[in-house]
Amino acid sequence: MDLDDDVAAAVAELRRQRSLGVSQAVNQLARQGLRARPAPARFHQRTAKLGLRLDVTNVAEALDLLESERTD
Numbered sequence: 001m002d003l004d005d006d007v008a009a010a011v012a013e014l015r016r017q018r019s020l021g022v023s024q025a026v027n028q029l030a031r032q033g034l035r036a037r038p039a040p041a042r043f044h045q046r047t048a049k050l051g052l053r054l055d056v057t058n059v060a061e062a063l064d065l066l067e068s069e070r071t072d
Helices: 005-018 022-035 059-071
Strands: none
Touching (some): 005 022
């Protein structure tokens, strides 16, 4: 297996710190990488002007208005 220089350096450092063999160090680093989760993307609410304004304090009235818009 060919390791990039930065990965080989990480393996060497872990071996030195914990007195591990090459396979053990590579396995530990691989497991750490598998456990790592990227931060979830931040949610952004997108809005769009639809041209219809509703006062939804009276739900029944709002539903009646929407129903009448659909049948017109």
